[in-house]
Amino acid sequence: xxxxxxxxxxxxxxxxxxxxxxxxxxxxxxxxxxxxxxxxxxxxxxxxxxxxxxxxxxxxxxxxxxxxxxxxxxxxxxxxxxxxxxxxxxxxxxxxxxxxxxxxxxxxxxxxxxxxxxxxxxxxxxxxxxxxxxxxxxxxxxxxxxxxxxxxxxxxxxxxxxxxxxxxxxxxxxxxxxxxxxxxxxxxxxxxxxxxxxxxxxxxxxxxxxxxxxxxxxxxxxxxxxxxxxxxxxxxxxxxxxxxxxxxxxxxxxxxxxxxxxxxxxxxxxxxxxxxxxxxxxxxxxxxxxxxxxxxxxxxxxxxxxxxxxxxxxxxxxxxxxxxxxxxxxxxxxxxxxxxxxxxxxxxxxxxxxxxxxxxxxxxxxxxxxxxxxxxxxxxxxxxxxxxxxxxxxxxxxxxxxxxxxxxxxxxxxxxxxxxxxxxxxxxxxxxxxxxxxxxxxxxxxxxxxxxxxxxxxxxxxxxxxxxxxxxxxxxxxxxxxxxxxxxxxxxxxxxxxxxxxxxxxxxxxxxxxxxxxxxxxxxxxxxxxxxxxxxxx
Numbered sequence: 001x002x003x004x005x006x007x008x009x010x011x012x013x014x015x016x017x018x019x020x021x022x023x024x025x026x027x028x029x030x031x032x033x034x035x036x037x038x039x040x041x042x043x044x045x046x047x048x049x050x051x052x053x054x055x056x057x058x059x060x061x062x063x064x065x066x067x068x069x070x071x072x073x074x075x076x077x078x079x080x081x082x083x084x085x086x087x088x089x090x091x092x093x094x095x096x097x098x099x100x101x102x103x104x105x106x107x108x109x110x111x112x113x114x115x116x117x118x119x120x121x122x123x124x125x126x127x128x129x130x131x132x133x134x135x136x137x138x139x140x141x142x143x144x145x146x147x148x149x150x151x152x153x154x155x156x157x158x159x160x161x162x163x164x165x166x167x168x169x170x171x172x173x174x175x176x177x178x179x180x181x182x183x184x185x186x187x188x189x190x191x192x193x194x195x196x197x198x199x200x201x202x203x204x205x206x207x208x209x210x211x212x213x214x215x216x217x218x219x220x221x222x223x224x225x226x227x228x229x230x231x232x233x234x235x236x237x238x239x240x241x242x243x244x245x246x247x248x249x250x251x252x253x254x255x256x257x258x259x260x261x262x263x264x265x266x267x268x269x270x271x272x273x274x275x276x277x278x279x280x281x282x283x284x285x286x287x288x289x290x291x292x293x294x295x296x297x298x299x300x301x302x303x304x305x306x307x308x309x310x311x312x313x314x315x316x317x318x319x320x321x322x323x324x325x326x327x328x329x330x331x332x333x334x335x336x337x338x339x340x341x342x343x344x345x346x347x348x349x350x351x352x353x354x355x356x357x358x359x360x361x362x363x364x365x366x367x368x369x370x371x372x373x374x375x376x377x378x379x380x381x382x383x384x385x386x387x388x389x390x391x392x393x394x395x396x397x398x399x400x401x402x403x404x405x406x407x408x409x410x411x412x413x414x415x416x417x418x419x420x421x422x423x424x425x426x427x428x429x430x431x432x433x434x435x436x437x438x439x440x441x442x443x444x445x446x447x448x449x450x451x452x453x454x455x456x457x458x459x460x461x462x463x464x465x466x467x468x469x470x471x472x473x474x475x476x477x478x479x480x481x482x483x484x485x486x487x488x489x490x491x492x493x494x495x496x497x498x499x500x501x502x503x504x505x506x507x508x509x510x511x512x513x514x515x516x517x518x519x520x521x522x523x524x525x526x527x528x529x530x531x532x533x534x535x536x537x538x
Contacts, residue, residue: 048095053258055094056226060233063088068234073107077166083109083137088234090162090227092218100214104227105166106159106234109137113152120264121235122154122518123228125161127246127270129221130398132165133158146504149515154241159231161224161251163215163398165391170212170219170401172204175393179381182339185330186433187424198413201439208401209445217446219401225255229262239264241518245501246270246474250279252463253454253482261459265518269466269503273478274454274485280403281410284438285419286475292427294351294472294498301354301536302361308538309365321368322347335376344433346379351429351472354499357536404441408448416442456487463489464517466510468532470498483527490523497532507533 066089073085087103111118124136136158139147147156160167188194208216228251232240241264244252249268256263273283299318306313311321326340333339338346347364349356366374382388410416416435424431441448463486467479476493483491492510494502503514509530516522 052094052222052226055091055097056229056258058097059091059094059226059230063090063230063234064236066234067236068106070108077107077134079107079134079138080141083107083141085134088159088227088231090230092168092215094223094226102162102168104159104162104168104231105134106157106231107134107137108155108157108235109140110155111151111153112140112148117152118155119153119519120155120237120239120241121157121232122150122241122243123157123159123231123235124242125159125228125244125248125251127244127248128164128395128399129161129224129247129251129402130164130395131247132160134160134165144504146506146511150518153519157231157235161398162227163212163219163401164394168215169394170208170215170397171394172208172211172397172400173393175390176383176386178393178396179383179389181337181342181381182333183341185340186344186436187340187428188432194417197436198439201436202443204400205404205440205443205445208397208440212397212401213445216401216405219398219405220449221251221254221402221406222258222449222452224251224402225258228255229259232262237264238262241265243267243503244269245503247272249474249478249482250274253486254452256460256463256486257452257454257457260457263460263463265461265521266463267466267503267514267517268463268482270471270474270500271465271467271479271482272474273481275481276407276451276453278478278481279407279451280441281407281438283478284434285423286477287473288423288427288431288434290470290475291348291351291430291472294470295429297470297498298350298354298357298360301357302364305361305538309361311361311365311368321364325364325367334372335380337380338376341433342379342381344430346375348430351498352500354497354536358538361538400438400440403438404444404448405446406449407451409438409441409444411442413442454482454485456485460486461488461521462523464514464523465489465491466494466502466514467491468494468497468499468502470496471500472498473500491527493527493529494532495529499533502533505533507531 068086068088070084070086072081073079073083077085079085085105085107088106089101089103091097092100092102108121124133126133137156140151140156162168163170184196188197239262242252249270250272252266252268253274256266296315299315302309302311302318303314312318326343329339329343347360350360363374363378416439420431420435465479465483467476469476479491483489492513494507494510499505502510507530513524513528
């Protein structure tokens with residue numbers, strides 16, 4: 001399922017589903033051959049990496065000279081003034097920097113402090129892969145208190161990664177068909193059910209090739225990291241200040257490996273495990289285990305607030321209500337459109353974000369009390385929302401394209417069947433839904449890459465890592481692994497918490513340290529454990 005929600009691919013994974021008046025200095029970025037490191041990946045790829053490193057340097061130097069033509073954003077982008085928008089041109093294939101080019105949409109809002117307080121641009125990625133970062137400057141227009149101090153020093157810059165939104169968007173299916181409901185129950189009841197899901201996954205992979213074939217082979221995290229360096233150059237920034245959440249942490253890890261000397265400050269929040277052994281098949285299996293744990297956390301909270309929700313005063317009783325609901329929807333979809341697949345897409349918001357705990361419980365409570373319509377309205381697709389449906393399909397296409405192209409996946413169905421059958425026994429909430437979502441990778445129609453060996457390179461400054469202990473979408477071990485790989489990094493752990501995306505929550509122990517790091521570059525002498533942010537109220 002990745003680092004963002006199945007239904008809400010525009011959240012950060014973040015998602016798993018959330019998510020500037022710069023003086024452009026022509027030539028601020030030099031174009032040395034060493035602008036990107038050549039990873040020693042042990043797979044004979046050095047020559048290819050060299051070509052792509054040189055291509056990235058060429059593209060960055062070109063972007064530094066061109067800058068960005070900032071203008072008011074198009075009305076249908078729904079970004080309030082004074083946010084400004086523009087485009088940065090990048091090569092589709094960095095090994096061919098003078099070949100086909102694509103345009104990436106970027107936006108910005110200037111720092112709110114004085115010219116003397118300004119420290120440059122802070123570039124943001126909310127995750128996915130497949131999520132847009134263009135809402136980031138709205139944290140200033142919305143007067144987010146958590147980000148007020150940082151906004152004084154930085155222009156807030158967002159972008160649509162390659163393939164996303166306004167940046168050469170890709171597609172794998174007709175959006176209206178993609179969102180139609182009800183979908184088949186993700187939990188197979190027979191071998192015939194599995195064969196049907198396998199056929200759908202193969203058909204989806206073929207649709208990606210048919211609709212977006214030219215882009216597919218180039219939809220990788222390393223290419224997006226190179227894009228990020230070109231954006232840095234176009235902004236006139238000698239070094240990158242970066243905030244990445246969910247999948248955005250893996251993008252940051254890859255950027256930090258390819259361009260260690262180009263990093264000024266980097267905050268990564270809710271961390272994808274960067275180990276090659278995890279990207280991406282094993283990472284998704286690990287999610288299934290973590291989601292089950294966080295699902296139980298939510299059920300415990302609902303049970304503790306039984307006076308408000310009347311869903312049972314023990315976890316077991318709340319689970320029984322869920323199983324009854326699921327069985328009812330499996331027998332006959334609610335309102336004709338909400339079956340088990342749609343229920344999982346709706347309810348997974350709770351294990352993703354505890355900000356969704358109360359609203360999810362309230363709708364569940366209404367259903368048990370006899371109000372089916374509230375749940376149908378919340379969980380069913382809106383076929384009249386063609387723009388939203390196109391965005392959802394695009395996000396899913398990018399998610400699939402990046403994860404399937406980034407790494408080699410098992411091609412043998414027996415492997416998938418064995419692993420997911422085993423996991424489902426003890427972790428049934430998400431396992432099969434996640435498996436079918438990722439299964440197009442088993443028959444992916446373009447060459448699958450070998451993941452980069454994420455590691456510390458010359459010039460990499462201390463990186464600040466922020467992670468909640470019980471995160472479902474990006475399990476805690478991922479933060480520990482990146483911390484081990486990035487020498488000098490610092491890890492802030494939010495104890496006894498599990499919301500995905502920590503830096504946007506109100507927790508002074510976390511917020512103050514993020515501000516201090518972004519404003520001064522200073523980190524604590526050792527890793528820090530913070531008490532959890534406030535528990536949601538019914």
